[in-house]
Amino acid sequence: MSNELMQALKELEKERGIPQEALIEAIKSALNTAYKKNFGTTQNVSVELNKMTGEVQVYAQKRVAQQVKDSCMEISLEEAQIIDPTCEEDTMVNVEITPSNFGRIAAQTAKQVVVQKLREAERILIYEEFSEREGEVVTGTIQRIESKSVVVNLGRTEGIMLPSDQILSERYEVGQRVKGYIYEVKNTSKGPSVFISRTHPYFLKRLFELEVPEIYEGLVEIKSIAREAGSRSKISVHSIDDKIDSVGSCVGPRGIRVQNIVTELNGEKIDIIKYHRDPDKFIANALSPSKVLSVWIDGEGKKARVVVPDYQLSLAIGKEGQNARLAAKLTGWKIDIKSESQAEEENEPDD
Template identity: 65%
Template structure:
């Protein structure tokens, strides 16, 4: 190795974020293994690379002892003192034992170590880039599909969309641009593995944040999300500014903002609900598009009874209970939905009271 090699290393590591010293120490360790493998595996040795010239030398290390039992590991105190009178028992004596053809081995080994360490550095850089992006959104291109796993190209790395995180009925074609939500970043020997989702409620939240400036600015807050991916979702939004309509901000002019998200999610229906600190009002809104007559709440148990007109019962419950299920997820309350007729049957003695109270 030479000064040109050291200069090349310095230029290289600037780009990769590795220090020259760390790289040289790794080369020295690899050269020591190569030396022991080829020349003397039973002796203590040390490899040193001159930081100025790049010259590589091997030194045998022997302990100063009174009586030598193994000359490969020990040196008599009398002999050590002929080298340097200051040597004492248990000191370490280093003697250069660099083989004649060690330069060729050194060059090959150094090249291998540098390539390996650069790969590791690149992997670490990519990992660090994505390690703190859990819960973020990525925009990539479908690269390939293997065993139902979709691999999404992200420049220097790729993300994995597993079958369980894919939206029902959604097809993925090579070369198609796609957005997904980062659920986990793992560090492996082959580099970072980035797992993404198209079904996670967080994807819906991030998509709205991308499309709605009021959310980015903090004027409008997205309070909660309930999602059944590929079918229907509900979001609850709140405005810190009484002059800003949170629902209108998310819908956008002529519905353009929400329509962009619906298109990205292949037609998934999205209900945008105004969040309210009053549980009764929030629960009533969460069952949209159904109209609610009244809401009774038991705050300690977080249970609510909702009364709807007879003709609104099926709409409030939704197909296979979907609307009621999403409303419960959105609010965090257990919701029992009854029609006015059902209430009258359950409480006949209060039929007039219910009629008077709930029909106002």
């Protein structure tokens, strides 16, 4: 241990932001543990580190006695007064007991502590960086697949894509480039855990923000999203400026913008719906591509009764009820869909 150590600690404080005082205290604590482990003592021992020179000294606290019975715990008055002329009988005095070979142990211990503190500081920096990036879309390379979770290399750390965050129809392979949405960052004892998703509704929202300048600039707003990842999604959009076509902006010239997103999601169908503040019109739009004849609103129960042409009933409901289910989720209304003939039968008076 030498002045070089103290200089190194100063550099770490300057470059990595690790306080020198915190490093010194950590080294001292580790040295105390190392001494007791290597020299096995019952004495009240403390290890001191000189902040100026980096020199390490071990002290044992001994009671000043007129007659010494236990040399490990006691010291004679004559010897004690050589160390501290003011000490008296039955007082405590610190006696240096630094072993000759303790310098090597101290150097190894200090190195281990510094390495550990560097790792801790790096973990904190990574956690802070990715915490600020929650809600962003990131791109990484699949590093490994373990317990059905996909581990993605994000550069300074790894992203975890749990089974629930994976699109069922997709196949993931090591070395594959993949995009994901950071929805949570946890600080654990092993370092930060960054959770990414390809199924999150906001992943779709962020893809539209990246692809559609009008959304990114705030001219077109995404009002709501209903998503069944890998199969089909609906998003409702509203233009702040009446001169801007909200749906057209998202579709893009020759459909290129929405097609880029569909390609990223490996063929997931996307319905872009024009938002309307009137619930009946919004619900009618949400059931696209089906044509809607009429919508009756029950405001109290937030229920809607929708009538569609007979030939479009199956289209309105969708395969396994998907279209109706997504429309209900998108609008926040419970939707009961009837064909025109069904509605007429229900309205006919009883004989």
